[in-house]
Ligand SMILES: Nc1ncnc2c1ncn2[C@@H]1O[C@H](COP(=O)(O)OP(=O)(O)O)[C@@H](O)[C@H]1O
């Protein structure tokens with residue numbers, strides 16, 4: 058009887074703790090300073106240079122290898138087709154809950170990847186620009202479902218990504234303002250043929266909607282790589298409430314803020330309001346729509362209560 062010594066992995070992922078992940082990028086330089094990290098960190102996120110060194114330095118090295126391999130694949134296709142097709146942007150999706158820290162992750166990655174000589178131009182776009190304007194959400198009865206898949210103009214997002222991948226010199230996207238809690242009329246973000254595009258949003262890993270006859274494409278069909286930022290739901294809830302309390306003294310205090318009426322609340326009342334929004338909108342969306350997409354990501358970063366990444370799971374098959 059022949060017994061094979063090859064072990065067939067039971068899972069398509071490799072799961073590494075922080076220390077094992079850190080050891081994978083010994084010789085990669087750390088291009089950011091403490092000041093850079095302070096500039097890039099989001100409200101309530103205590104990320105520091107140590108975290109960037111331990112987590113994002115290996116990640117940027119991995120992504121640099123993937124970008125180079127993708128380039129080789131692109132060249133192979135061009136050779137086979139006898140076409141001289143131009144390089145298209147490498148697209149990275151960043152998914153996860155409201156308040157989990159997607160913006161910080163995306164901004165750090167953007168900065169780290171731009172320091173590699175082969176990807177100096179890295180652009181970042183958030184999917185909130187593709188939310189329907191409040192007037193349209195009200196018309197559809199979706200004002201309390203902001204962030205749910207149905208609150209986005211998914212077709213417009215797919216059209217945007219199609220143009221990006223087709224190598225268009227300039228592609229524009231609508232802009233959302235957290236302050237006014239709405240799309241900004243007439244304003245556009247213009248993406249000019251970057252080497253890398255990071256697309257950040259709650260629902261970027263949603264599967265295609267089978268009910269749509271015209272197009273069965275998913276947003277993630279345009280991704281070359283995707284990251285899911287994960288944490289315990291109870292921790293994210295706490296981060297959301299803490300951020301709400303801090304915003305009271307800053308953003309909410311501005312007269313144009315949609316949440317201006319909350320600027321003068323007492324701590325107890327503000328906690329009640331924040332928990333109410335979390336429990337009625339963001340938590341149900343997380344459980345029903347966002348968390349189920351986690352297994353579709355190429356890489357999962359799992360954060361602990363203090364926001365530091367404790368585990369990294371990479372899809373290898
Ligand atoms: N009501 C608000 N007013 C002003 N800024 C906000 C408000 N809500 C969220 N933000 C900011 O918007 C950004 C995106 O937040 P969010 O979608 O929760 O993603 P994440 O926390 O995962 O980065 C963060 O930088 C956050 O500080």
Ligand SMILES: CC(C)(COP(=O)(O)O)[C@@H](O)C(=O)NCCC(=O)O
Pocket residue numbers: 155183184185186203204257258259260334338339
């Ligand atoms: C604007 C958001 C839907 C996030 O959008 P994203 O960029 O992730 O697509 C979210 O931050 C939000 O405002 N949610 C609605 C509930 C709330 O006010 O927290």
